Amino acid sequence: MLSHWLQKTIYRLVSRQCPLCHLPIATHQNSAWCETCLTYFAPQPRCQQCGLPTLLNVPQCGQCLASPPLWHRLYCVGDYIFPLNHTVHKLKYEGQFWQARNLSALLAPRIDEPAPLITSVPLHWQRRLTRGFNQSELLANQLSKQLINATCDHQLIKRKRATPQQKGLSKVQRKQNLQHAFALQRKPNQKHIAIVDDVVTTGSTIQQICKLLLEVGVERIDIYCICRTPEPKD
Numbered sequence: 001m002l003s004h005w006l007q008k009t010i011y012r013l014v015s016r017q018c019p020l021c022h023l024p025i026a027t028h029q030n031s032a033w034c035e036t037c038l039t040y041f042a043p044q045p046r047c048q049q050c051g052l053p054t055l056l057n058v059p060q061c062g063q064c065l066a067s068p069p070l071w072h073r074l075y076c077v078g079d080y081i082f083p084l085n086h087t088v089h090k091l092k093y094e095g096q097f098w099q100a101r102n103l104s105a106l107l108a109p110r111i112d113e114p115a116p117l118i119t120s121v122p123l124h125w126q127r128r129l130t131r132g133f134n135q136s137e138l139l140a141n142q143l144s145k146q147l148i149n150a151t152c153d154h155q156l157i158k159r160k161r162a163t164p165q166q167k168g169l170s171k172v173q174r175k176q177n178l179q180h181a182f183a184l185q186r187k188p189n190q191k192h193i194a195i196v197d198d199v200v201t202t203g204s205t206i207q208q209i210c211k212l213l214l215e216v217g218v219e220r221i222d223i224y225c226i227c228r229t230p231e232p233k234d
Contacts, residue, residue, distance in 0.1 A: 020083055032102035040083050041106050051076045051200065051228040069203055070210035071195075071221040073113075077106045080199055080227040088198055088226055092135045100135065103226050104142035114147040115194035115222050121205055122159040122182070140196040143224060150194075157209055158183050184212045191219040199227040 016025040018034035025034050033041075047054050047061035051074035054061055060068070078084050091099035120136040128134055137154050144150045160183050193213060195206050200223060210221050 071223050074223040075111050076225045076228040080229040100138035101142045108146035114150050115192045117190040118152050118194045119156045121197040122157050124159040136197050158185050187216045194222040194224050196224045200225045201229045202231045
């Protein structure tokens with residue numbers, strides 16, 4: 001008969017382990033994380049339009065009432081803090097492609113009015129060549145599989161020019177950095193479209209894409225992102 005220690009060792013080797021606490025995930029559970037660690041990703045009160053934290057869930061916060069963004073609604077998993085930022089980093093910079101499926105599984109149940117057409121924030125071909133993939137495209141592909149009647153079109157928007165990374169720039173610098181960076185490849189065949197990005201900070205990137213879509217008659221634009229972070233102070 002196997003010793004108790006050996007039984008535990010074999011069980012750990014053959015069972016799925018939670019990437020955060022490294023304890024086995026229950027066999028009946030269909031998540032990448034254990035039930036305890038899933039609480040890290042529990043929804044928090046947010047403004048439904050801009051996605052920033054609020055005391056209570058509200059359709060629009062004071063900022064959105066005063067100066068509404070070009071999109072209708074923003075859906076996210078949480079703030080750019082541990083463990084969510086850690087998981088996004090593994091997807092984006094460590095080539096852990098399967099994290100796109102795991103992260104999308106956290107986001108998809110929160111999207112109560114899915115758009116029939118999903119597109120992703122495009123990378124310039126030079127950056128895509130360096131990185132090898134577009135993380136937003138991977139997320140969009142997974143979301144289209146997990147949402148009802150949703151399809152992807154990654155050729156809708158093209159990035160015309162390479163721009164310095166947005167990280168570390170102020171809101172004004174981010175906006176200037178993205179001037180004329182995108183172009184619409186063709187007119188979409190849907191009036192309700194979702195744009196997927198991994199992290200939304202000032203919203204400068206998606207605002208530029210929203211302008212292009214609104215100009216050709218799109219009536220509603222939603223944003224699907226994993227992390228929503230407050231704007232940096234200028």
